[in-house]
Amino acid sequence: MSTTPTVAPDLTQPVDIRQQDGTLVITINDPATRNAMGAGLFTQGKAALEAVAADDSIGAVILTGAGGTFCSGGDLRMLGALKTQPESTLEAAFDGFHGFIRALRAVPVPVIAAVEGNAAGAGFSMAVACDLLIAADDAKFSMAYIKVGLNPDGGASAFLSRGLPHQLVAEILFSGDAINASRLHQLGVVNRLVPAGAALPTALGLAGALARGPRHALSRCKTLVEQARQNTLPQQLDLEARLFGDAIRHDESSEGMRAFMEKRPPRFR
Structure with missing residues:
Protein backbone atom coordinates (compact mmCIF):
# COMPACT_ATOMS: atom_id res chain seq x y z
CA MET A 1 0.00 0.00 0.00
CA SER A 2 1.42 3.38 -0.94
CA THR A 3 1.10 6.51 1.14
CA THR A 4 1.25 10.12 0.08
CA PRO A 5 4.35 11.76 1.53
CA THR A 6 3.77 14.72 3.81
CA VAL A 7 4.89 17.92 2.16
CA ALA A 8 7.01 20.28 4.25
CA PRO A 9 5.00 23.36 5.22
CA ASP A 10 5.34 26.56 3.25
CA LEU A 11 6.65 29.07 5.77
CA THR A 12 6.82 32.00 3.37
CA GLN A 13 4.60 34.92 4.22
CA PRO A 14 4.20 38.53 3.05
CA VAL A 15 6.07 41.17 5.00
CA ASP A 16 6.37 44.85 4.21
CA ILE A 17 9.61 46.61 5.18
CA ARG A 18 10.03 50.32 4.59
CA GLN A 19 11.84 53.33 5.97
CA GLN A 20 9.86 56.39 7.05
CA ASP A 21 11.35 59.53 8.61
CA GLY A 22 14.32 57.76 10.12
CA THR A 23 12.26 54.77 11.26
CA LEU A 24 12.38 51.21 9.93
CA VAL A 25 8.80 49.88 9.85
CA ILE A 26 8.38 46.09 9.65
CA THR A 27 4.77 45.10 8.96
CA ILE A 28 3.51 41.51 9.06
CA ASN A 29 1.24 41.70 6.04
CA ASP A 30 -0.89 38.57 5.72
CA PRO A 31 -4.39 39.53 6.92
CA ALA A 32 -5.88 36.34 5.46
CA THR A 33 -4.14 34.38 8.26
CA ARG A 34 -4.47 37.26 10.76
CA ASN A 35 -0.74 37.73 10.22
CA ALA A 36 0.42 34.28 11.24
CA MET A 37 4.19 34.24 11.59
CA GLY A 38 6.48 32.67 9.03
CA ALA A 39 9.90 32.62 7.43
CA GLY A 40 9.07 35.58 5.21
CA LEU A 41 9.09 37.72 8.35
CA PHE A 42 12.06 36.01 9.95
CA THR A 43 14.47 36.04 7.01
CA GLN A 44 13.62 39.47 5.60
CA GLY A 45 13.04 41.04 9.00
CA LYS A 46 16.27 39.71 10.46
CA ALA A 47 18.27 40.95 7.46
CA ALA A 48 16.68 44.41 7.74
CA LEU A 49 17.36 44.59 11.47
CA GLU A 50 20.98 43.54 11.06
CA ALA A 51 21.48 46.23 8.40
CA VAL A 52 20.43 48.94 10.88
CA ALA A 53 23.77 48.69 12.70
CA ALA A 54 25.54 50.14 9.65
CA ASP A 55 22.84 52.68 8.74
CA ASP A 56 22.97 55.83 10.86
CA SER A 57 19.92 57.20 9.06
CA ILE A 58 17.69 54.82 11.04
CA GLY A 59 17.06 55.80 14.64
CA ALA A 60 14.16 53.52 15.60
CA VAL A 61 12.28 50.39 14.52
CA ILE A 62 8.56 49.61 14.60
CA LEU A 63 7.10 46.09 14.43
CA THR A 64 3.39 45.97 13.58
CA GLY A 65 0.73 44.02 11.70
CA ALA A 66 -1.57 44.88 8.82
CA GLY A 67 -5.36 44.64 8.67
CA GLY A 68 -6.16 45.55 12.28
CA THR A 69 -4.33 42.73 14.02
CA PHE A 70 -0.76 42.25 15.19
CA CYS A 71 -0.02 38.53 14.86
CA SER A 72 -2.04 35.36 15.44
CA GLY A 73 1.07 33.31 16.20
CA GLY A 74 2.00 30.10 14.47
CA ASP A 75 -0.26 28.62 11.79
CA LEU A 76 -1.64 25.39 13.29
CA ARG A 77 -1.61 23.67 9.88
CA MET A 78 2.06 24.49 9.57
CA LEU A 79 2.75 23.27 13.12
CA GLY A 80 0.84 20.07 12.45
CA ALA A 81 2.88 19.42 9.32
CA LEU A 82 6.09 19.94 11.27
CA LYS A 83 5.20 16.94 13.46
CA THR A 84 5.95 14.59 10.56
CA GLN A 85 9.12 16.33 9.38
CA PRO A 86 12.70 15.45 10.32
CA GLU A 87 14.10 17.01 13.49
CA SER A 88 16.29 19.20 11.32
CA THR A 89 13.20 20.88 9.84
CA LEU A 90 11.89 21.76 13.30
CA GLU A 91 15.32 23.04 14.31
CA ALA A 92 15.47 25.21 11.20
CA ALA A 93 12.05 26.68 12.02
CA PHE A 94 13.22 27.59 15.52
CA ASP A 95 16.48 28.99 14.18
CA GLY A 96 14.46 31.32 11.97
CA PHE A 97 12.04 32.49 14.66
CA HIS A 98 14.57 32.79 17.47
CA GLY A 99 17.09 34.39 15.13
CA PHE A 100 14.53 37.13 14.49
CA ILE A 101 13.94 37.56 18.24
CA ARG A 102 17.70 37.86 18.83
CA ALA A 103 17.91 40.46 16.06
CA LEU A 104 15.11 42.48 17.69
CA ARG A 105 17.06 42.51 20.94
CA ALA A 106 20.44 43.22 19.31
CA VAL A 107 19.49 46.08 16.99
CA PRO A 108 21.24 49.21 18.37
CA VAL A 109 18.15 51.46 18.30
CA PRO A 110 14.83 51.39 20.19
CA VAL A 111 12.26 48.89 18.90
CA ILE A 112 8.55 49.66 19.33
CA ALA A 113 5.70 47.16 18.99
CA ALA A 114 2.47 48.74 17.67
CA VAL A 115 -0.33 46.32 18.52
CA GLU A 116 -3.89 46.36 17.22
CA GLY A 117 -6.34 43.50 17.56
CA ASN A 118 -4.74 40.31 18.82
CA ALA A 119 -1.21 39.31 19.72
CA ALA A 120 -1.45 35.57 20.28
CA GLY A 121 1.20 32.96 21.01
CA ALA A 122 4.36 33.91 19.15
CA GLY A 123 2.74 37.27 18.40
CA PHE A 124 2.69 37.96 22.16
CA SER A 125 6.33 36.81 22.33
CA MET A 126 7.39 39.21 19.58
CA ALA A 127 5.50 42.12 21.14
CA VAL A 128 7.18 41.75 24.55
CA ALA A 129 10.58 41.23 22.90
CA CYS A 130 10.42 44.87 21.77
CA ASP A 131 11.79 47.68 23.94
CA LEU A 132 8.51 49.60 24.03
CA LEU A 133 4.93 48.47 23.49
CA ILE A 134 2.04 50.62 22.30
CA ALA A 135 -1.36 48.93 22.19
CA ALA A 136 -4.90 49.79 21.20
CA ASP A 137 -7.22 49.83 24.20
CA ASP A 138 -9.24 46.95 22.75
CA ALA A 139 -6.21 44.78 21.95
CA LYS A 140 -5.89 41.33 23.50
CA PHE A 141 -2.80 39.30 24.30
CA SER A 142 -2.68 35.55 24.90
CA MET A 143 -0.14 32.80 25.45
CA ALA A 144 -2.51 30.25 23.96
CA TYR A 145 0.08 27.49 23.53
CA ILE A 146 -1.27 25.48 26.46
CA LYS A 147 -4.66 25.16 24.75
CA VAL A 148 -3.06 23.01 22.04
CA GLY A 149 -0.68 21.16 24.34
CA LEU A 150 2.42 23.26 23.66
CA ASN A 151 4.69 25.55 25.65
CA PRO A 152 5.69 29.14 24.77
CA ASP A 153 8.67 30.02 22.61
CA GLY A 154 10.24 33.21 21.31
CA GLY A 155 11.55 34.17 24.75
CA ALA A 156 8.11 34.98 26.17
CA SER A 157 8.80 33.22 29.48
CA ALA A 158 11.98 35.27 29.90
CA PHE A 159 10.60 38.65 28.86
CA LEU A 160 7.46 38.35 30.98
CA SER A 161 9.37 37.04 34.01
CA ARG A 162 11.68 40.05 33.97
CA GLY A 163 8.84 42.45 34.69
CA LEU A 164 6.02 40.46 36.31
CA PRO A 165 5.65 38.38 39.48
CA HIS A 166 6.12 34.62 39.26
CA GLN A 167 2.48 33.91 40.03
CA LEU A 168 1.21 36.20 37.28
CA VAL A 169 3.53 34.74 34.64
CA ALA A 170 2.42 31.27 35.73
CA GLU A 171 -1.23 32.30 35.32
CA ILE A 172 -0.59 33.68 31.83
CA LEU A 173 1.27 30.55 30.68
CA PHE A 174 -0.87 27.96 32.49
CA SER A 175 -4.27 29.29 31.40
CA GLY A 176 -3.60 30.59 27.90
CA ASP A 177 -6.48 32.99 28.44
CA ALA A 178 -6.54 36.38 26.75
CA ILE A 179 -5.41 39.42 28.73
CA ASN A 180 -6.73 42.87 27.92
CA ALA A 181 -4.24 45.53 26.91
CA SER A 182 -5.59 47.71 29.74
CA ARG A 183 -4.51 45.15 32.35
CA LEU A 184 -1.05 44.86 30.82
CA HIS A 185 -0.86 48.65 30.82
CA GLN A 186 -1.63 48.70 34.54
CA LEU A 187 1.09 46.10 35.08
CA GLY A 188 3.66 48.11 33.13
CA VAL A 189 4.01 45.72 30.17
CA VAL A 190 2.26 48.14 27.79
CA ASN A 191 3.83 51.61 27.73
CA ARG A 192 0.99 53.49 26.09
CA LEU A 193 -2.67 52.61 25.71
CA VAL A 194 -4.33 54.37 22.75
CA PRO A 195 -7.69 54.31 20.96
CA ALA A 196 -8.26 51.58 18.38
CA GLY A 197 -6.55 52.43 15.12
CA ALA A 198 -4.03 54.75 16.78
CA ALA A 199 -1.27 52.27 17.69
CA LEU A 200 0.82 52.72 14.54
CA PRO A 201 0.40 56.52 14.27
CA THR A 202 1.37 56.85 17.93
CA ALA A 203 4.35 54.54 17.43
CA LEU A 204 5.47 56.56 14.41
CA GLY A 205 5.32 59.75 16.44
CA LEU A 206 7.36 58.25 19.27
CA ALA A 207 9.80 56.63 16.86
CA GLY A 208 10.28 59.92 15.04
CA ALA A 209 11.14 61.69 18.28
CA LEU A 210 13.60 58.94 19.22
CA ALA A 211 15.12 58.94 15.72
CA ARG A 212 15.87 62.65 16.05
CA GLY A 213 17.64 62.02 19.33
CA PRO A 214 21.22 60.94 20.07
Whole structure:
Protein backbone atom coordinates (compact mmCIF):
# COMPACT_ATOMS: atom_id res chain seq x y z
CA MET A 1 0.00 0.00 0.00
CA SER A 2 1.42 3.38 -0.94
CA THR A 3 1.10 6.51 1.14
CA THR A 4 1.25 10.12 0.08
CA PRO A 5 4.35 11.76 1.53
CA THR A 6 3.77 14.72 3.81
CA VAL A 7 4.89 17.92 2.16
CA ALA A 8 7.01 20.28 4.25
CA PRO A 9 5.00 23.36 5.22
CA ASP A 10 5.34 26.56 3.25
CA LEU A 11 6.65 29.07 5.77
CA THR A 12 6.82 32.00 3.37
CA GLN A 13 4.60 34.92 4.22
CA PRO A 14 4.20 38.53 3.05
CA VAL A 15 6.07 41.17 5.00
CA ASP A 16 6.37 44.85 4.21
CA ILE A 17 9.61 46.61 5.18
CA ARG A 18 10.03 50.32 4.59
CA GLN A 19 11.84 53.33 5.97
CA GLN A 20 9.86 56.39 7.05
CA ASP A 21 11.35 59.53 8.61
CA GLY A 22 14.32 57.76 10.12
CA THR A 23 12.26 54.77 11.26
CA LEU A 24 12.38 51.21 9.93
CA VAL A 25 8.80 49.88 9.85
CA ILE A 26 8.38 46.09 9.65
CA THR A 27 4.77 45.10 8.96
CA ILE A 28 3.51 41.51 9.06
CA ASN A 29 1.24 41.70 6.04
CA ASP A 30 -0.89 38.57 5.72
CA PRO A 31 -4.39 39.53 6.92
CA ALA A 32 -5.88 36.34 5.46
CA THR A 33 -4.14 34.38 8.26
CA ARG A 34 -4.47 37.26 10.76
CA ASN A 35 -0.74 37.73 10.22
CA ALA A 36 0.42 34.28 11.24
CA MET A 37 4.19 34.24 11.59
CA GLY A 38 6.48 32.67 9.03
CA ALA A 39 9.90 32.62 7.43
CA GLY A 40 9.07 35.58 5.21
CA LEU A 41 9.09 37.72 8.35
CA PHE A 42 12.06 36.01 9.95
CA THR A 43 14.47 36.04 7.01
CA GLN A 44 13.62 39.47 5.60
CA GLY A 45 13.04 41.04 9.00
CA LYS A 46 16.27 39.71 10.46
CA ALA A 47 18.27 40.95 7.46
CA ALA A 48 16.68 44.41 7.74
CA LEU A 49 17.36 44.59 11.47
CA GLU A 50 20.98 43.54 11.06
CA ALA A 51 21.48 46.23 8.40
CA VAL A 52 20.43 48.94 10.88
CA ALA A 53 23.77 48.69 12.70
CA ALA A 54 25.54 50.14 9.65
CA ASP A 55 22.84 52.68 8.74
CA ASP A 56 22.97 55.83 10.86
CA SER A 57 19.92 57.20 9.06
CA ILE A 58 17.69 54.82 11.04
CA GLY A 59 17.06 55.80 14.64
CA ALA A 60 14.16 53.52 15.60
CA VAL A 61 12.28 50.39 14.52
CA ILE A 62 8.56 49.61 14.60
CA LEU A 63 7.10 46.09 14.43
CA THR A 64 3.39 45.97 13.58
CA GLY A 65 0.73 44.02 11.70
CA ALA A 66 -1.57 44.88 8.82
CA GLY A 67 -5.36 44.64 8.67
CA GLY A 68 -6.16 45.55 12.28
CA THR A 69 -4.33 42.73 14.02
CA PHE A 70 -0.76 42.25 15.19
CA CYS A 71 -0.02 38.53 14.86
CA SER A 72 -2.04 35.36 15.44
CA GLY A 73 1.07 33.31 16.20
CA GLY A 74 2.00 30.10 14.47
CA ASP A 75 -0.26 28.62 11.79
CA LEU A 76 -1.64 25.39 13.29
CA ARG A 77 -1.61 23.67 9.88
CA MET A 78 2.06 24.49 9.57
CA LEU A 79 2.75 23.27 13.12
CA GLY A 80 0.84 20.07 12.45
CA ALA A 81 2.88 19.42 9.32
CA LEU A 82 6.09 19.94 11.27
CA LYS A 83 5.20 16.94 13.46
CA THR A 84 5.95 14.59 10.56
CA GLN A 85 9.12 16.33 9.38
CA PRO A 86 12.70 15.45 10.32
CA GLU A 87 14.10 17.01 13.49
CA SER A 88 16.29 19.20 11.32
CA THR A 89 13.20 20.88 9.84
CA LEU A 90 11.89 21.76 13.30
CA GLU A 91 15.32 23.04 14.31
CA ALA A 92 15.47 25.21 11.20
CA ALA A 93 12.05 26.68 12.02
CA PHE A 94 13.22 27.59 15.52
CA ASP A 95 16.48 28.99 14.18
CA GLY A 96 14.46 31.32 11.97
CA PHE A 97 12.04 32.49 14.66
CA HIS A 98 14.57 32.79 17.47
CA GLY A 99 17.09 34.39 15.13
CA PHE A 100 14.53 37.13 14.49
CA ILE A 101 13.94 37.56 18.24
CA ARG A 102 17.70 37.86 18.83
CA ALA A 103 17.91 40.46 16.06
CA LEU A 104 15.11 42.48 17.69
CA ARG A 105 17.06 42.51 20.94
CA ALA A 106 20.44 43.22 19.31
CA VAL A 107 19.49 46.08 16.99
CA PRO A 108 21.24 49.21 18.37
CA VAL A 109 18.15 51.46 18.30
CA PRO A 110 14.83 51.39 20.19
CA VAL A 111 12.26 48.89 18.90
CA ILE A 112 8.55 49.66 19.33
CA ALA A 113 5.70 47.16 18.99
CA ALA A 114 2.47 48.74 17.67
CA VAL A 115 -0.33 46.32 18.52
CA GLU A 116 -3.89 46.36 17.22
CA GLY A 117 -6.34 43.50 17.56
CA ASN A 118 -4.74 40.31 18.82
CA ALA A 119 -1.21 39.31 19.72
CA ALA A 120 -1.45 35.57 20.28
CA GLY A 121 1.20 32.96 21.01
CA ALA A 122 4.36 33.91 19.15
CA GLY A 123 2.74 37.27 18.40
CA PHE A 124 2.69 37.96 22.16
CA SER A 125 6.33 36.81 22.33
CA MET A 126 7.39 39.21 19.58
CA ALA A 127 5.50 42.12 21.14
CA VAL A 128 7.18 41.75 24.55
CA ALA A 129 10.58 41.23 22.90
CA CYS A 130 10.42 44.87 21.77
CA ASP A 131 11.79 47.68 23.94
CA LEU A 132 8.51 49.60 24.03
CA LEU A 133 4.93 48.47 23.49
CA ILE A 134 2.04 50.62 22.30
CA ALA A 135 -1.36 48.93 22.19
CA ALA A 136 -4.90 49.79 21.20
CA ASP A 137 -7.22 49.83 24.20
CA ASP A 138 -9.24 46.95 22.75
CA ALA A 139 -6.21 44.78 21.95
CA LYS A 140 -5.89 41.33 23.50
CA PHE A 141 -2.80 39.30 24.30
CA SER A 142 -2.68 35.55 24.90
CA MET A 143 -0.14 32.80 25.45
CA ALA A 144 -2.51 30.25 23.96
CA TYR A 145 0.08 27.49 23.53
CA ILE A 146 -1.27 25.48 26.46
CA LYS A 147 -4.66 25.16 24.75
CA VAL A 148 -3.06 23.01 22.04
CA GLY A 149 -0.68 21.16 24.34
CA LEU A 150 2.42 23.26 23.66
CA ASN A 151 4.69 25.55 25.65
CA PRO A 152 5.69 29.14 24.77
CA ASP A 153 8.67 30.02 22.61
CA GLY A 154 10.24 33.21 21.31
CA GLY A 155 11.55 34.17 24.75
CA ALA A 156 8.11 34.98 26.17
CA SER A 157 8.80 33.22 29.48
CA ALA A 158 11.98 35.27 29.90
CA PHE A 159 10.60 38.65 28.86
CA LEU A 160 7.46 38.35 30.98
CA SER A 161 9.37 37.04 34.01
CA ARG A 162 11.68 40.05 33.97
CA GLY A 163 8.84 42.45 34.69
CA LEU A 164 6.02 40.46 36.31
CA PRO A 165 5.65 38.38 39.48
CA HIS A 166 6.12 34.62 39.26
CA GLN A 167 2.48 33.91 40.03
CA LEU A 168 1.21 36.20 37.28
CA VAL A 169 3.53 34.74 34.64
CA ALA A 170 2.42 31.27 35.73
CA GLU A 171 -1.23 32.30 35.32
CA ILE A 172 -0.59 33.68 31.83
CA LEU A 173 1.27 30.55 30.68
CA PHE A 174 -0.87 27.96 32.49
CA SER A 175 -4.27 29.29 31.40
CA GLY A 176 -3.60 30.59 27.90
CA ASP A 177 -6.48 32.99 28.44
CA ALA A 178 -6.54 36.38 26.75
CA ILE A 179 -5.41 39.42 28.73
CA ASN A 180 -6.73 42.87 27.92
CA ALA A 181 -4.24 45.53 26.91
CA SER A 182 -5.59 47.71 29.74
CA ARG A 183 -4.51 45.15 32.35
CA LEU A 184 -1.05 44.86 30.82
CA HIS A 185 -0.86 48.65 30.82
CA GLN A 186 -1.63 48.70 34.54
CA LEU A 187 1.09 46.10 35.08
CA GLY A 188 3.66 48.11 33.13
CA VAL A 189 4.01 45.72 30.17
CA VAL A 190 2.26 48.14 27.79
CA ASN A 191 3.83 51.61 27.73
CA ARG A 192 0.99 53.49 26.09
CA LEU A 193 -2.67 52.61 25.71
CA VAL A 194 -4.33 54.37 22.75
CA PRO A 195 -7.69 54.31 20.96
CA ALA A 196 -8.26 51.58 18.38
CA GLY A 197 -6.55 52.43 15.12
CA ALA A 198 -4.03 54.75 16.78
CA ALA A 199 -1.27 52.27 17.69
CA LEU A 200 0.82 52.72 14.54
CA PRO A 201 0.40 56.52 14.27
CA THR A 202 1.37 56.85 17.93
CA ALA A 203 4.35 54.54 17.43
CA LEU A 204 5.47 56.56 14.41
CA GLY A 205 5.32 59.75 16.44
CA LEU A 206 7.36 58.25 19.27
CA ALA A 207 9.80 56.63 16.86
CA GLY A 208 10.28 59.92 15.04
CA ALA A 209 11.14 61.69 18.28
CA LEU A 210 13.60 58.94 19.22
CA ALA A 211 15.12 58.94 15.72
CA ARG A 212 15.87 62.65 16.05
CA GLY A 213 17.64 62.02 19.33
CA PRO A 214 21.22 60.94 20.07
CA ARG A 215 21.40 57.50 18.42
CA HIS A 216 24.63 56.39 20.09
CA ALA A 217 23.48 57.46 23.56
CA LEU A 218 20.20 55.60 23.04
CA SER A 219 22.16 52.53 22.01
CA ARG A 220 24.19 52.73 25.23
CA CYS A 221 21.00 53.08 27.26
CA LYS A 222 19.59 49.99 25.54
CA THR A 223 22.76 48.08 26.45
CA LEU A 224 22.51 49.20 30.08
CA VAL A 225 18.88 48.11 30.38
CA GLU A 226 19.66 44.73 28.85
CA GLN A 227 22.75 44.04 30.92
CA ALA A 228 21.23 45.24 34.21
CA ARG A 229 19.08 42.12 34.32
CA GLN A 230 22.10 39.86 34.64
CA ASN A 231 24.90 42.04 36.04
CA THR A 232 25.81 42.44 39.68
CA LEU A 233 25.83 46.02 40.94
CA PRO A 234 29.64 46.28 40.65
CA GLN A 235 29.48 44.96 37.08
CA GLN A 236 26.73 47.43 36.18
CA LEU A 237 28.64 50.33 37.72
CA ASP A 238 31.72 49.39 35.71
CA LEU A 239 29.62 49.17 32.53
CA GLU A 240 28.02 52.56 33.19
CA ALA A 241 31.44 54.13 33.71
CA ARG A 242 32.87 52.61 30.54
CA LEU A 243 29.90 53.64 28.40
CA PHE A 244 29.89 57.11 29.96
CA GLY A 245 33.54 57.46 28.99
CA ASP A 246 32.64 56.56 25.42
CA ALA A 247 29.75 59.03 25.47
CA ILE A 248 31.71 61.98 26.82
CA ARG A 249 34.13 61.68 23.92
CA HIS A 250 31.40 61.40 21.28
CA ASP A 251 30.21 64.31 19.13
CA GLU A 252 26.67 63.79 20.44
CA SER A 253 27.56 64.89 23.95
CA SER A 254 29.48 67.88 22.60
CA GLU A 255 26.40 69.02 20.69
CA GLY A 256 24.07 68.23 23.59
CA MET A 257 26.07 70.22 26.15
CA ARG A 258 26.65 73.08 23.71
CA ALA A 259 22.92 73.29 22.99
CA PHE A 260 22.14 73.28 26.72
CA MET A 261 24.54 76.16 27.37
CA GLU A 262 23.16 78.08 24.37
CA LYS A 263 19.58 77.41 25.50
CA ARG A 264 18.51 75.85 22.20
CA PRO A 265 17.28 72.40 21.12
CA PRO A 266 20.18 70.06 20.29
CA ARG A 267 20.71 69.05 16.66
CA PHE A 268 21.86 65.44 16.81
CA ARG A 269 21.07 64.75 13.14
